[in-house]
Amino acid sequence: MNKPKLSTPSPRPFAMRKAAAAIVITALLLTACGKAAPAGTAQDTASKPEQNAHAGHGAAPAPKEADVKAAFTFSPDKPQAGKDTLISLQVTDSANKPVEKFDINHEKTMHLIIVSKDLSYFNHIHPDYKEKGLFTIANPFPAGGDYKLFADFVPSGESGTTKSQWTTIQGDAAKPAAIQPDGNLTKTVDGKEISLAFDKLQAGKEVNLTFNIKDGGTKKPITNLQQYLGAVGHVVILSEDAEQYLHVHPTEEKATGPDAKFMTTFPKSGIYKIWGQFQHEGKVFTVPFVVKVP
Incomplete structure (x- = not known):
């Protein structure tokens, strides 16, 4: 009588079982990774930038x-x-x-x-x-x-x-000056005619500020502004109660005029005073403007 042949198990079911086990392990790992990291871990250390022009200097997070x-x-x-x-x-x-x-x-x-x-x-x-x-x-x-x-x-x-x-x-106080928005955003300071323009003035939104500087007498554009503290100019902005403070640097630091452009965000609606500072022919001049931000 012929002996029955002993069959060798096919390698395919074993490979399938191994692949299935790998899928289960991978799924468990993915589930664990998807859980929220507890506060204080590396995933929870991002800090918000400061609300001023210096935010973003350097790679370190803003200090508390x-x-x-x-x-x-x-x-x-x-x-x-x-x-x-x-x-x-x-x-x-x-x-x-x-x-x-x-x-x-x-x-x-x-x-x-x-x-x-x-x-x-x-x-x-x-x-x-x-x-x-x-x-x-x-x-x-x-x-x-x-x-x-x-x-x-x-x-x-x-x-x-x-x-x-x-x-x-201490001492005699000066008569208080009213902080009123300017009806005309063109001023003459130290023989320079300076105009201020905005693309869109709105609280909480980025706004471009452009100072245009001309000779006050000839009305010719001034194109040889000098660097002041390493830039074409500097701008300081304060709310009327002096609680909101912005120190703004130009978007094109090496510009020489007649335009000096800046970008900032007014944190909330209200009246603000803006001081632009520039240098021409060795002399620094400061021009103030008062605006109302919707």
């Missing part, structure tokens, strides 16, 4: 407001109008240790903007860096009253930081 502090002090303790006041700023970290290294930002280690409460007085100066996070500069305040100081600086390797403080100056 509490990470850097700036303590303003004045000498004398009760500054007098018309006399030099020594302004000191001590910059420290969250552990109250001095921040010792700063990046150069538009040719300076720190930009200090000083405005009066009614925004009629404006000064853009640059404190000297001493050491161990200390900056100092002397400034004569023109009249008694309240002033706000804005310090712009960049701790080394971090994003731009702005710190501010109100201070009161």
Whole structure:
């Protein structure tokens, strides 16, 4: 009697079982990866850019407001109008240790903007860096009253930081000037005729600001503007209550006129004062405009 043939198992079912197992393992892995990462992991560390013109400087994320502090002090303790006041700023970290290294930002280690409460007085100066996070500069305040100081600086390797403080100056106060929107956005300053134009003025949306600069007498376009702090110009914008602050740099830094273009976003509706600063033939001139943002 012939013995029955023993059949060898086909390799195909084994391969199919192996492939099925691989699919199950892959599915489990994908399910695990799809779960939301807990707060504090690498997937949850993105920080929002600061609402000012310095957002985006460098590759480091913007520092949290509490990470850097700036303590303003004045000498004398009760500054007098018309006399030099020594302004000191001590910059420290969250552990109250001095921040010792700063990046150069538009040719300076720190930009200090000083405005009066009614925004009629404006000064853009640059404190000297001493050491161990200390900056100092002397400034004569023109009249008694309240002033706000804005310090712009960049701790080394971090994003731009702005710190501010109100201070009161002793002495006779100047008559308050009303902050009224300009009906005509053309001004003459230091023999220059400057016009300001917007593409679309609206809160919360990017807006292009274009300053057109001509000779005030001949009306010829000025095409030889000089670099001011490493750019064709600088723009500072404040809301009428001095709570919304923007320090804006040009979109074409090496431009020479007659147009100087800037881009920014007004954070909310309201009245804002704009100061444009430019340099021509060795002299810096400042032109102010007041606008109402819908």
